[in-house]
Amino acid sequence: MRRQGSLLPLFILLSGLGIWEAAVQIYQVPHYILPAPSAIAVTLVQKRGSLGHHTLVTLQEMLLGFGLATTVGITLAVLMFEIPVLERAVYPYVIGSQTVPVFAIAPLLVLWLGYGIMSKVLMAATIVFFPIVLNTLDGLKAADADTVSLLRVMRASRWQVLWKVQFPSALPFILSGAKIGISISTIGAVIGEWVGAKAGLGRLMLDANSQLQVSLVFAAIICLTVMGLGLFGLMTLIERWLTPWRHLNHHNV
């Protein structure tokens, strides 16, 4: 059953590609409108050096942005949790930060931080920040009240309650926020690159598009997708490693 389950998506992919290939060949679609999958594959191989270089740039932006957002996001959420006044003061702005479209601030960040990597890192961070803060805060609040009381009776300090109960119970929430965050960090990085960058997959796509090298655009999209899937997979592994108690074989005694 499990084998069938993993083969099914592959089957859909292959039949989709087959139909696509056939359609392009039969209707003689020009390559600058829609290249055939085989042409994209050829581009992937031919331009692997350039694609690899730009992929690494984008990956770096995403990872740095993600790291920045999780560090700042978790810290802010813990502070908001511990200091209710701070939560009341800051919460509307955290929500507000999500309602401002990244597209709108991208030109500003490029204006302020230039064409280098920093503006893209900040773009990615802005997008990742929101699910991290919100999930961390929700997770901290979801800690079992009776367990917290038990620790109070044991005369645990506030810091001990946070570290031994509230933070561990928030961890699954934080990690699912991180899974969302890492997947959407591409959006920030690529949009940043569109607005202005020296390198990166977004920049490559923009150049290829203007030169009607549509197969290269597709090749870049494939690189983005594979990278996103890889990072999501990596986060899932990290999640399993950090929260082993959630993945037990329930051998009830």
Next chain:
Amino acid sequence: MRLQIQDLTKSFRRGASALDVLAGIHLEAAPGEFVSVLGPSGCGKSTLFNLIVGLQQPDAGRIQVDGLSIDGNTRAFAYMQQKDLLLPWRTVLGNVLLGPEIEKRPRAESRDEAIQLLDQLGLKGFERSYPAQLSGGMRQRAALVRTLLLKKDILLLDEPFGALDAMTRAVMQSILIDIWQQWRQTILLITHDVDEALLFSDRIYVLTARPATVKEEVAVPLPRPRSITDMALIQLKSQLLETLQTEMLHGFE
């Protein structure tokens, strides 16, 4: 240690009206005495414990340990509830070491004590298991080890075996009585199980329906181990049940 409670009163505000929960409770437990508090459900037994351990503040009355008022100072008590409150991300050993860890006692020493107690309570070989891998009875035994490792002179047990099936409860009760005969803590047991109270207690306080006061104080001057088929015990039981039933009916009015 001697626990004395005088004229303890507590009500909760519910909008404009007030809900009187405790209306002047008097009770006392001598050093090493096993005392039970028996009352109809919803009579405020758990509120009584929350006041003793300082999670809530009384409106009036005094709680004294060895003649000294405690005012929310919970240093003398270990508290155990019906819910085991084990931390799912810690192994059994990690869970029972929570108290020593909070008090920053030397780890190696506490560890040896923990392993010995786990062995004594039949949890040998489960030190590295997670709570989710244990049965309800085993979890509650782990919770008892955690409570004992706090090494307090007064144990407050709030229906600790209420959620267990009859067989497991009987095993847990005999474990508890063994431990008590070995360590001789002062025990205050909240229960609605008349048999449980009669089998173990030196004295039993019967509470009235809400707002709770002490309706009756019953001494159980019988030698241990006791049996529920003992004539003297059966007599006490019918007396207690009668009192309780009257109070239950009051509670429904």
